Amino acid sequence: xxxxxxxxxxxxxxxxxxxxxxxxxxxxxxxxxxxxxxxxxxxxxxxxxxxxxxxxxxxxxxxxxxxxxxxxxxxxxxxxxxxxxxxxxxxxxxxxxxxxxxxxxxxxxxxxxxxxxxxxxxxxxxxxxxxxxxxxxxxxxxxxxxxxxxxxxxxxxxxxxxxxxxxxxxxxxxxxxxxxxxxxxxxxxxxxxxxxxxxxxxxxxxxxxxxxxxxxxxxxxxxxxxxxxxxxxxxxxxxxxxxxxxxxxxxxxxxxxxxxxxxxxxxxxxxxxxxxxxxxxxxxxxxxxxxxxx
Amino acid sequence: xxxxxxxxxxxxxxxxxxxxxxxxxxxxxxxxxxxxxxxxxxxxxxxxxxxxxxxxxxxxxxxxxxxxxxxxxxxxxxxxxxxxxxxxxxxxxxxxxxxxxxxxxxxxxxxxxxxxxxxxxxxxxxxxxxxxxxxxxxxxxxxxxxxxxxxxxxxxxxxxxxxxxxxxxxxxxxxxxxxxxxxxxxxxxxxxxxxxxxxxxxxxxxxxxxxxxxxxxxxxxxxxxxxxxxxxxxxxxxxxxxxxxxxxxxxxxxxxxxxxxxxxxxxxxxxxxxxxxxxxxxxxxxxxxxxxxxxxxxxxxxxxxxxxxxxxxxxxxxxxxxxxxxxxxxxxxxxxxxxxxxxxxxxxxxxxxxxxxxxxxxxxxxxxxxxxxxxxxxxxxxxxxxxxxxxxxxxxxxxxxxxxxxxxx
Numbered sequence: 001x002x003x004x005x006x007x008x009x010x011x012x013x014x015x016x017x018x019x020x021x022x023x024x025x026x027x028x029x030x031x032x033x034x035x036x037x038x039x040x041x042x043x044x045x046x047x048x049x050x051x052x053x054x055x056x057x058x059x060x061x062x063x064x065x066x067x068x069x070x071x072x073x074x075x076x077x078x079x080x081x082x083x084x085x086x087x088x089x090x091x092x093x094x095x096x097x098x099x100x101x102x103x104x105x106x107x108x109x110x111x112x113x114x115x116x117x118x119x120x121x122x123x124x125x126x127x128x129x130x131x132x133x134x135x136x137x138x139x140x141x142x143x144x145x146x147x148x149x150x151x152x153x154x155x156x157x158x159x160x161x162x163x164x165x166x167x168x169x170x171x172x173x174x175x176x177x178x179x180x181x182x183x184x185x186x187x188x189x190x191x192x193x194x195x196x197x198x199x200x201x202x203x204x205x206x207x208x209x210x211x212x213x214x215x216x217x218x219x220x221x222x223x224x225x226x227x228x229x230x231x232x233x234x235x236x237x238x239x240x241x242x243x244x245x246x247x248x249x250x251x252x253x254x255x256x257x258x259x260x261x262x263x264x265x266x267x268x269x270x271x272x273x274x275x276x277x278x279x280x281x282x283x284x285x286x287x288x289x290x291x292x293x294x
Numbered sequence: 295x296x297x298x299x300x301x302x303x304x305x306x307x308x309x310x311x312x313x314x315x316x317x318x319x320x321x322x323x324x325x326x327x328x329x330x331x332x333x334x335x336x337x338x339x340x341x342x343x344x345x346x347x348x349x350x351x352x353x354x355x356x357x358x359x360x361x362x363x364x365x366x367x368x369x370x371x372x373x374x375x376x377x378x379x380x381x382x383x384x385x386x387x388x389x390x391x392x393x394x395x396x397x398x399x400x401x402x403x404x405x406x407x408x409x410x411x412x413x414x415x416x417x418x419x420x421x422x423x424x425x426x427x428x429x430x431x432x433x434x435x436x437x438x439x440x441x442x443x444x445x446x447x448x449x450x451x452x453x454x455x456x457x458x459x460x461x462x463x464x465x466x467x468x469x470x471x472x473x474x475x476x477x478x479x480x481x482x483x484x485x486x487x488x489x490x491x492x493x494x495x496x497x498x499x500x501x502x503x504x505x506x507x508x509x510x511x512x513x514x515x516x517x518x519x520x521x522x523x524x525x526x527x528x529x530x531x532x533x534x535x536x537x538x539x540x541x542x543x544x545x546x547x548x549x550x551x552x553x554x555x556x557x558x559x560x561x562x563x564x565x566x567x568x569x570x571x572x573x574x575x576x577x578x579x580x581x582x583x584x585x586x587x588x589x590x591x592x593x594x595x596x597x598x599x600x601x602x603x604x605x606x607x608x609x610x611x612x613x614x615x616x617x618x619x620x621x622x623x624x625x626x627x628x629x630x631x632x633x634x635x636x637x638x639x640x641x642x643x644x645x646x647x648x649x650x651x652x653x654x655x656x657x658x659x660x661x662x663x664x665x666x667x668x669x670x671x672x673x674x675x676x677x678x679x680x681x682x683x684x685x686x687x688x689x690x691x692x693x694x695x696x697x698x699x700x701x702x703x
Contacts, residue, residue, distance in 0.1 A: 003523040006548070010515040017512070116346050118536050120568045127574055129549050136548040211513050212539050212568065220512035252516040264479055267510050 002134040007252045013141035014224075015248020017211070019148045020203035021218065021225035022232065022240035024196045027155070030235050031172050031192025032080075032088075034095045038102035040218030040225070042079075042197050045106055046072040047204030047213055048114050051121050061124055065205060069198050076197025080190040088189070110215040123209035144206045148241045151199065155237045168192055224248075227270040230277050233287020242285065247273065325645045327401025332372045333636060333643065335404040335427075336394035338387050338411065341379035348407050350615070351430055352377040354625020355405055357611035359633075368636045371643075375404065382407075384414035391415045395424055402427045402648060405628055409433040409482065412446075420445045425648050427635075428628050428678075432456065432559075434485045437677035447652050447676040449628050451586060453482055453532075454489035455680050455701035456557045459584050460530065461493020462699060463684055464555065471499040474526035474552070476517055476541050478533055479506035486532040486557055502526050507537060518544040531556040535565050542569035545577050554581040562620070563591060566687055573689075581687040585694055586667055586679060587623045592692065600661030627662035631655070631669050631678070652676075666698045 021043060028036045036042075049071055053064035083102065087094040125143035129136045159165040170178040171188040179185050204218065211217055228247045232239025247270065254261045254269055261269060283289045327334040339352040352375075359373040367373060376398060380386040387406065394400045402425035406412050412429040419426045420443045428449040429436050436448035451459075464471050475490070477483030483506060494500055503524035505517035514537055521529065522545070529552040531541045538560035545552060554577060561583040570578040588595050588604075595601040604626055608615050615622060636643065638651045655678060657669040669678045680701040685692040 003520070006519045006523065007516060010519045014513055014515055111343055111346070116343060117564070118539060118568060120539075120571070122572075127547075127571060129547055131549060136550075138547045140547070210515075210540070210543065212536050212543075214536060220510050223510075224512060255516055256520055262506070264506070264508055267508060 003256070004253075005133075005135045007256050008249050009135055009137055009141075011249035011252035012145060012245055013138065013210070013248070014252070015228075015245035016141060016144035016148050016241075017203070017207045017221060017244070018224040018228045018247055019241035019244025020144065020151070020206050021200065021221055022228040022244050023148065023151055023155070023237055024199040024203060025225055025229045026232075026234060026237055026240045027199055028192060028196040029229075030159075031168050031196065032084075032189045033172055034092055034099070035226075035234075036193075036196070037096065037099040037222075038106060039196070039200055040222035041103050041106040041110070042072075042076065043200030043204040043207075044213070044215060044218045045110060046075075046197065046201030047121060047208050047217070048110060050201070050205055051119055051208070051213055052114075054122065055119070061122065065124075068201055068205070072197045072201040073194040075194075076200075077190045077194035079197075080193035081186075084193070085186055085190070088186075107215055107219075114215070116215060119213040121205065121208035121213050124205075140209060145245070147202065147206060148244070151202065152237045152241050164188070164191065223267065224251075224270050227273045229284075230274045231284055233284030235288060236284065236286035239284055239286030324642065325401060326395075326399035328643050329371075331370065332374055333368065334374045334376065334398065334400045335402055335632070336376045336378070336391075336398055336400035337404045337406040338378050338380035338390050338394075339405070339407045339430075340382035341377075343381035343383070345382040345408070348382075348430075348621060350619050350621035351407060351625040351628070352405060353612050353615055354608070354622035355629040355632075356625070357607050357615070357622075358626040358629035360611040361607045362629075362633050368633060369639075369641065369643075373633070373636070376400070377405075380406075380411060382411065384408075384410045387411040388414050388418070391418070395419070395422065400424075401643070402645065404428060404632065405430055405625070407431070412436065416443055416446050423645060425645055425652070427632065427648075427652070430624075430628070432485075433481055435481070437675070440674050440676035445649060447671070447678065449631070449678055450558075450624075451584070451679045451682055451701065452489075452677055453485035453557065454492070455677070456584050456682070457486040457489025457491075457532070458493035458701050459489075459682055459684070459699050460555045460557070460582070461490045461495070463493075463582060463696075464499045464528065465494050465497045468528065468553065469497060469499050471528045471553070472502045472524075472526045473500065473528045473530055473555075474521035474524050475501055475504040475530040476514060476521060476533060476537075477504065477506050477530075478537070479508055482559075483532050486530075490530060501530075507533070509534070511537075513544070514540050515544050515547075518550075519548060522548050522550040526552065528553045528555065530554075531560050533560050535560070535562065538565050539569045542575055542577055543571065546571070546575045551577055554578075556581055556583045558584055558586075561685075561687075561692070563589075563691060566692075578687060579689065583685050583687070583692070584682045585685045585692065586664055586682045587620055587627060588662055588664060589620055589692060589694075590623060591618050591620075592694065594694065604662065623662050627660055630660045630662060631657055634660075664694070664698075 024039050050068040053059045123140050125140045129138045167183045171185045175185045228244035229240050232243030251266050339349045340346050341349045356375050359375050363372045378390045404427045407430040409431040426446040432453040434452040434454045477487050503521050507514045531538050634657050635651045639647045653673045655671040667681045683694050684696045685694045
């Protein structure tokens, strides 16, 4: 029983990380209707900025994080305006290919700037663990899950109650009509990218203390984050986090109790989750079914 | 359709070039890469990309060759070592190695880094009878397949030998140990585990649980939790740097304080430093690993003539190189062995002569290896290094201890 609970707890910890990055994917999808394959690399890049500020320049954690978030927002906005916007008019495929190009470009740039060496980023949470009946629970992991849930609530409030949030939804749902009522669509799509990059930076800051920072840190996480986002419903922030946690726990239990899965088939298991959801419940657990008249 | 002629022209040109290259090689006297004043060696290392830290092995070797050249070279010949960037990608290794062999006409491929990369070029080099000298990998197959691939030889102790040494250590020093193993699920992790079991040799100390991880995994939290629940008191970490660090960190997170044994790749000083999480993680202290090179950061060698020479050579011929990086020492150790081999080839070095020399190495004075460690081979025995010492991690860094252990495959 202790082993079972420990696997659940450890799955929640991994799931919190998947969920945090899935949130960023969901946000861009909601704001601009595309999947950003470079999301993981952008998050890693942001984490490197945080690392540089805290380790190389000796900044205290919180101001460094604030500056990292600001730079990430500006960076995401800039990437959208310079790279994505020019190809946005055509088919979605073009944007997707551009984001794959960005993935390679950013990964190369990171190795070039910071080398492939593994780095450590400190966690804002204490590294202590609480022992509950033989099950070790790390405060750091509780922090990760807590932050993800906090971000979901903030996002919900943002989309529902702020003018920018409303305009973002309008721009994503129906760009043409949004433009007619005076929404500056291209600018807002950029804001969407900026916000998603900021969320990515948060995900990176949460991931790095456990996974450790190198240029490929988010590549493995990204695939699980895709699975989490699809499982939860690609347009639902709540779904992203719930999907992440479910996936983390599910994969751990599968790996522990189903012998032939073990550690080797974790990734295929995650991919089959994507496939199964798309086949049987395309809207995911919390997503909205999109109905189009043809 | 309009493209077709161009394809034909290209094909024709390629064929002609290929034919002339073949013709050239049959007409030439003596082996490629040898002139009256020079010997050309070539190889690939990751100068960029995720594994670029390993490029130091080429920098160290190159610096040592320059030092030998300044003293007159080998038999009046200067050793030129050309290394190219394969970014640790076997596809690029193949392409660049072909370039080195066919265009640069190297005498031998030397010191190419990595397991997959070396495996990728092994059939090609053996077919052309180009020596594949000192592949920088501990994969057991580079030594074990000497009959099939006589042109190929590795350098450092095989992963099986490392695992075996750790098993022997556990058997003697912790005879009642219950060992849990976290290993990468490829030949690297498997060889270490096989070696460990062989070293334990059916004693009371044994492996009670083994978990592996896929290189594409994001973390090993689940595996470490499972290993903890096995009731083991010892953790064997056979991983690559990032997952080695994670193993320590997750054990600590679970409140598990096992005794740790680990192989050379998982135990570089920077790994231990990161894993100790600024001194909070005490599991790191007391870890036991194996070592065969003189560690330039170990105060024990601060007055050692070889390490002093190492610093001088690095300062003169590899400006800006970090002298604390033990990979540079590795480069010089392997270059020293190479110079020794080349000296034995006499006035007219040939590739066949080089392989004959490779089959009968007995170098007992490589100053960059720990005292007593010999580089020894025989016909069909392509494991140059099979001796090592143990080291234990303390607050100040790794400390070598105990007597020399020799692995007999």
